[in-house]
Amino acid sequence: MAETSIDSLKGTLAQKRASAEAQGQAVRALKASGASPSEVESAVNSLKALKVEVEALSKELNSRVSENGGGNRDDFRQGVVNALERRLFYIPSFKIYRGVAGLYDYGPPGCAVKSNVLAFWREHFVLEENMLEVDCPCVTPEVVLKASGHVDKFTDLMVKDEKTGTCYRADHLLKDFCKDKLEKDLTLPEEKAMEYKRVMATLDDLSGKELGSKLKEYGIVAPDTKNPLSDPYPFNLMFATSIGPSGLSPGYMRPETAQGIFVNFKDLYYYNGNKLPFAAAQIGQAFRNEISPRQGLLRVREFTLAEIEHFVDPDDKSHPKFKDVSNLEFFMYPRDEQKEAKPFKKLQLGDAVKKGNINNETLGYFIGRTYLFLTSLGIDKERLRFRQHMANEMAHYAADCWDAEIESSYGWIECVGIADRSAYDLRAHTEKSGVQLVAQEKFAEPREVEKLVITPSKKEVGLVFKGNQKKVIEALEAMKEAKAMEVRANLEAKGEVEFFVCTLGQSVTLTKNMVSISKEKKKEHQKVFIPSVIEPSFGIGRIIYCLFEHSFYTRPSKAGDEQCNVFRFPPLVAPIKCTVFPLIQKSEYEEVAKLISKALTRARISHKIDITGTSIGKRYARTDELGVPFAITVDSSNSVTVRERDSKDQVRVSVDEVASVVKDVTDGDSTWTDILSRYPLHSSYSSDEGVLIGDIHSKS
Template sequence: MYSVEWQKRGLPHTHISFWLHDKITSNEIDDVFSAKIPDENVDEGLYDIVVENMIHGPCGALNEKLPCMAEGRCTKQYPRILVPNTITGNDGYPQYKRRSSEDGGKIAMIKKHNSTTIEVDNKYLRPETAQGIFVNFSRLLEFNNGRLPFAAAQIGPAFRNEISPRSGLLRVREFTMAEIEHFCDPNDKSHPKFNSVKDLEILLYSACAQMEGKPSKLMKLGDAVTQKLIDNETLGYFIGRIYQFLIMVGVNGKKLRFRQHMSNEMAHYARDCWDAECLTSFGWVECVGCADRSAFDLTQHSKATGAKLKAERKLSEARIEEVVDVLPRKALIAKQFKAEVKIVLEEIEKVDSNIIESSIKQEGKFDLQVNDKSYSITSEMVEVRRQMKKVHVENFVPSVIEPSFGIGRILYVILEHNFGVREGDEKRTFLKLPPIVAPYKCCVLPLSNKPDFMPFVKQISQDLEDQEIPSEVNTSSGSVGRRYARTDELGVPFAVTVDFDTLKEPHSVTLRDRDSMLQVRLPVNEVAAVIKSLSCGKLSWSEVRAKYPAFIQQE
């Protein structure tokens, strides 16, 4: 709405945008604001007011000492001119009131905005990415050959009406969200891979425990599902996978719990919902949500559009049931819609026959929506038949299990949980990023810049590049201990040092672990393979220490 600019002479300017709803002459604006108007007539549109000498508070916000005059005190009322009155209102957005030139600050210029304007009435930003997946359900089902279960994932920006953004990445209005929509049969929510996570012991904070004031409890996922604390296997499976993912990327397991939504906070359509919460300096913070959304979303989209958002289930035995068929009368439809007849016929096929029948019975017609256009299908244009048929499949609306990840919050927790201080030296900090997420996996440090070391540095660097291991060569000045400390602060998990023993045969180097600061000596030609295995989690540092001799280095 407004931004602060500084002229060379140091005077603050404020740009304030407003919408002019009808025509007003430049003389009228001149009379109110003493402003410079480029044209004689000012048309409807978005305009910028440039205010000189406006006093600003912290962060460039308008100072509350210069608010708009009260409605009753304004000497000149111009309802077309809307200017921010306070920093934010109750809904988190700037408040607007009428202003006149006596409110403080000289209006230097009013000019038409140079960008395309969009009216904000009934325009919304998405609060989640999930709905894009739901509206494409039919295509996704077709891609999976009409079989359930299947899942689709999406990552992108989402927006919330955060009244008071603060706490860094934790409370923001725009953030990155990653969501998985797992579609399954509502009558069968078992999961074939649940056995792989059923023995995980996870800290669970049930709704009953919250109501009774009891602490969270460490439980195996298998026991939680058996006792119906967690509603079904598929939900339990995704809770287990969320736990494994968070641990893998660096969340401290001792500061991680899953809290169940209580009845007064759970969505009305959800069967069960759990949040992965991480303990931070700001308290417990929700980072991932995992909910059984039942069939609510697909059902609502189907009601709104008439589209068939259903899957098929094979029956163990064929049965006789009454079905509704809608048969278009093509000649009448072609006469009414002419060139658009093909589009209309294709869309009628996609609509649930029961919806068409119900609409025609109640209103005598069915309004077919195609993009932004509506086609009125009258009772004469279609024939609705009810007949008994032998069916081998039945249609049903799938349920959805949804894990939803807040990327910004997870990133913040990773950084906070992995920030450490060396024992006995508070000034020496380091970042304990797991190798799998560390941007650089290894740093190559020659003990000296002597030419004899360079061939080994180039060989090791090339071997790491061939193994697709991100690394850097550190030839900066300072002792090797200081260089270790610099790489530790950046979160680099491993360091390879080329020293004077490397020049001797057999050629070897030292490999240092960031967290323990312990080193081993190993052959030059094995370095890249070992770091590759360590970075992928196929090899642990304890296994490396058991295989190679220790190297004692005073830092």
């Protein structure tokens, strides 16, 4: 894989540079010690050889980076975007008013691709798992998002150009600086490279003060004007609004769709017969007031999310269908590999769960199903990886979290987040609303159970930690049993203990009067518990953009003087499944085309008739750029040709059969190879444009 080979080259280059530096020191030491000329000459020759190797490796690395989106990355991206905007897949919103950053409109083919992706998502997840689908409002009361933590915590650190007032995300500026240095400065010393990698790995850990310090240390200024920047300060990303004419009921445009599912848990649980596990799903719009939107569809202010909340007993996270995906093998990047800066590699899903890299079967199951979903859409499996969150990226309540990342011209892009969120969300809404969002399991016989009881003293915690009281209490209540017993032992032995609070990013000192931790035995007739949640969250716009890039390629036209753009969409997501072309403007052919169109409509195959007088080659080129997989050319009243977009191969099929042939391939019941084996290959068309050789005029 390209990424691995580039990383390997970088490692080899670093080793050779270190060897060259060591050899240089050896040469200087020999000269200083008065060694013989022959010894010095031999050492110098070795140094020269190492320098030649370093230069050769540097050139090869430059070449590889360019081939894989380095030097040509911007040109490739611009080619894709130009084709997408020209064919109206998407365009900037409010274009005639010069647009608004971070807002885009989908045109007809873009809407069709999006609709097909969402239809397949429903089929692949909602139908397969018998999920309960809901549709909740975008406008959300403040109290809901206060309980979930979004009002207090949904912020990014922002800096301003001190002269123009232009705003930027502080972490993006720092990340871009480090990434640019690592990718383009091939003379970068190894120590500095490791420093930049450490900064990128710990961005989420940096406080506003630390982030500002790094910006100043590296001399980072406003990218557009080179003006100095302000110190970083928090900015809440939610769009505020008010509900009702009085303005007294504050609300927000939802930043995610998940909270609508959580607040409906009690009713959904009842609807499901009071049984676990079950999953609820929602597709809908979400809104984030991004500080400095960029990267087209990858970072926008309004976007479509498809989210699943799978509710499960926290003591049993097995999955009955895990064996269906356990043999899948694909690129994974566990946190231990990231810590040591090792390249990611292919792992078997079953092994990753068995070894504990992935926390549990249900989380692993959804990782596997997500891999199958993305690759079925047309995402290149060699440019798809699942990266585990580092410890500093995860919330204190999360058991595990993985991102499906897709490589694009912008680098690796997080497109799906798959997290085990434990019971945090339902617990938070239970406390805020006073409604018990719990599940029950009745026992056939009473059971004696030992329960961990953690009781923080709100008064004592509040007196010491004041505004941070809630964060400290949440962290205490989220403790696992082993950690809780350790804290209790230290409190009993020493009277106090240092306790790390993830949401504060620092340790605090607890004393005995702040928390009571005990284990109690009691008989229970049923188990009442707050379910854990495994949450796969899909950024549909990001997936679609990466699909556009992975599907795009160019090929020379017949004349050879220009390149033709092609989107190799699988039939599953193609905006139009086939086109119907009368070869020439002739009433007989046009009537046959209309009959075929009716048959395609009855088969529910999206299609388009083109009866313009344009040459057949140009019509093929137009639809190739739209990603249409098949073209039917009418050149007689009895049979027609069917052309496949990427191979440009054509077969001859009778008029009566052609609709069923196209349906078989677009539905996935047959492959194009199957069709080639069933029907005669049509060779009277040129391989480039499908134009009849020699007898166009005779047919007219």
